[in-house]
Amino acid sequence: MLWACLRFPQLAFDALRGTLPNTPGAFAVVAGPAQRRGIVFANAAARGAGVRAGQAIATAQALCPHLCLLARDPAAEQQALGAFATLAWRYSSDIHLREPDAVLLEVGASLKLFDGWPALERRLRDEIARSGFACRIAAAPTACAAQVLTFAHDGIALTTTAVLQGALAQLPLAQGGLESATVTALHGMGLRTLGDLFRLPRAELARRTGPAALLHLDRLRGHLAEACPRWQPPARFARRLEFESAAHSTTALAFPLQRLLRELELFLLARDGGVQHFVLVLGHERGASTRVAVGLLAPQRDAAHLLELARVRLERIALPAPVYSLALQVDELPPLTPPHRDLFDTRAQGGLDWPALAERLRARLGDGALHGLACVADHRPTHAWRHTPLDPAAPATRDATAPAPTANRPFWLLPQPLVLRTAPQRILAGPERIESGWWDAHDQRRDYYVVELRGGQRAWAFTEAGSRQHWTLHGWFA
Amino acid sequence: MFTSTADLFALDSLPASTAWPVAAPATTPASAPASVPAARNTAALDTVLRHPGIWRRRAPGTSALATQPSGHAALDALLPGGGWPRGALCELLVEHDGLGECSLLLPTLAALTQARRRVVLVAPPYVPYAPALAAAGVDLRHVVQIDAAHTDTHWTAEQCLRSGCCGAVLDWLPRSDYRELRRLQLAAESSGTLGFVFRPLAAADQASPCALRLRITTAMNGTQFELLKCRGRLGGATSLRLRA
Incomplete structure (x- = not known):
C-alpha cells in the first residue's frame, strides 16, 4: 500500500479567491462565533505585516491597517475538496476526504499504470496547478503518516515501512499531528521528537497522553489499520455560473456554456460515463428561469459535440428576459459505449457519421423528427405499418414477428383516405377483401382494388365490402 | 441547353x-x-x-462514371455507365402522383439497404408504406424518414447528402430554385451520395444543375420516362416506356 496525501494549506483562502479581483494585497480569512471572530488564515503579504492565524481581528487590523478581511465559506471549501477528490478519482478508486483540507488516495495499485510515483505526482501537480490552489503532496505506506508528512515536507515519498519509521522518529512533536494540549504536556516532560515517544513503554505513555494519542501513534507506524468511509463520486452533475452583467442574446451564452460543458466532460471522464439528457437553466431576474432540455439518441461525452447540439437548441428559443446565470444539470449518467467504427472507413473528408448527423438533425428539427419504419402483422392497411424510434443501439436482427411481405401494395399510403368523385377508369386488380379489427373499435370491411384513374395514375382504392360505389382513394402506386 | x-x-x-x-x-x-x-x-x-468531368466521344459503356445499377435493364441501357450516377443529383420531374416514379427506385433502394447502406426520405408527401417497401426487398432497418417543415427541407437534404453516411437521399422539393439545387448537387458530389429529387413537371422548363433530369409523364398505355439531360451521354434513344 502506498498512500498519497494532497493537502491544501491555503484552502480557506484559495476557495474564496475565485470571487476576488486579481489584485495583490494583504488578505486574511476570518471565522468563528460572532463575538469572538478570529483570523484562520493570512496570506503572504499579511504575514509579512505580522498577522498570524489565531489572532483576534482587532489585533490583526492594528498590525496591518489595510488588511482585507474575508468571511470563511465552508461550502466553497467542501466543493473544492470534492473537485480534487473527483480529480484523484482518475488515479485511484480508494479515496478518503480528511477534513478540513486533505484528500488521501491509495496509489499503490495504480503505480504500474501511471509509470511510477514520480510520474504520477507530476501529473497530479500539473492538474492541481491549473486550478490555482496551493498544494503539498507526500506519499507514505500509511494514510496517517502521509498526512502528517505534508506538515513538514512537500514532495516526499517514503515507500517502505523501515524508511518511514526513521523519518517519523525525526519529526518534531509539533508536526506529529497530535492534539496541541498533548504536545504542550509532552514538551513539559522534555520530549522533543516523535522518536522520543516511540521509545517510551506503551503503558506509561498511555497513562500520560490518553488512548487517543496512542491510537494515532499506532496508525502512524502502521501497527493499526485505519477504517474510514471511502469517498464516492457524486451521482449527478450540477454547476451554475453567475454573470457579471446580463446576457441579452443566446450567442453571449456560448462561452459560459462551453466552460460548463468542459467541466462536465472532465467529470464524465472521471466517472467513465456519458450523458444522454441534460438541462440548461437560464436564470433571469427575481428567480425566474428558462429551462432548455437537450436529449441525445445515445450517451455522449465529447464537449465540442455537446456544445454544438446545445447551441443549436439555445439558438431556437427566444429569451423572455436578460439572463443572469447559467446552470447545467445532469441527473443521470448512463455508461458510455463508444460507437463502433469501420477500420477501413471510407467516409469523405469533413463527413459525419450517422449518430452525429442524427443528433444534428434532431437538434434543429425536434426530437421526434426522425423515424424508422416497420411492418406490423395486421391486415388493415392503416395498421400494417408503424413508425419506430431511432435507436443506434438497436439489435441488428430482423423483427421475428414482422409478417411476410405481401405483394401489390402501394408505395404511398394516404394519411387520410380521399373520397373519389368519379369512378375509376379501369380496374386492374381486385377485389381484395380486408375485414378485420372487430376487437379494437377500428372495425373495417372493405374491398380493395388496384385501379387506374384518368391521367394514367395507378391508385389503391376501396369500396364498402360488396358494393362498387363510393370509391375512396387510399394509396398511390407511385 | x-x-x-x-x-x-x-x-x-x-x-x-x-x-x-x-x-x-x-x-x-x-x-x-x-x-x-x-x-x-x-x-x-x-x-x-478518364476523369468523369471530361467527356470524349468514344464507344458507349467505357465511361469511368461511378454508377449504381437502377435494377431496370432498359433504363440502365439508357444511362451512361449503366445506372444512376453516384455523387450526383438525379431530378425526377413527375406529372402526377401514381405514375410509378418511386417504384422506379425500389430496386436501387433494396440493393442499398441490403448492403447496409442507409436510405433517407426527407419530408415525403405521403406515408411511405412499409409493407410495400418490404415486399420490394428493402431492409426497413436501414430506412429513415425525416419530417421537416418546408423551410427546413433543403437544409436537411443538404446535411444528409454532405455527411457521406447515407447511401441514398430522397427529397421532395416542390419549391426550389437553381441556387438551392446547386448546393444539393455540390453536397452530393463532395460525399459521393446518390441524391434523388422529386419535383413537379412544371419545373422542367427551368434550368437545373442536376446531373440527370428524368421527365415522367403519362403515355397512351403506361408511363413515359424521358431523359431531359444526362451528364456524359451522347445521342441514342432518350425515352422508354414502362408499366404497359
Missing part, C-alpha cells in the same frame, strides 16, 4: 494534383526507337482524360 454544355466540359472540377502532361516535343527524332517519355505521357494523358 447552355447549362448542359457547361456541365459536359466541367474542366474546373479536375483534381488539382493532376499535372497536365506536356506533349512530347516535336523535335524528338522520329527514328528514336519506342519513345519512352512519349508512351508515358500518353498513359498519363489517358488517366487525366
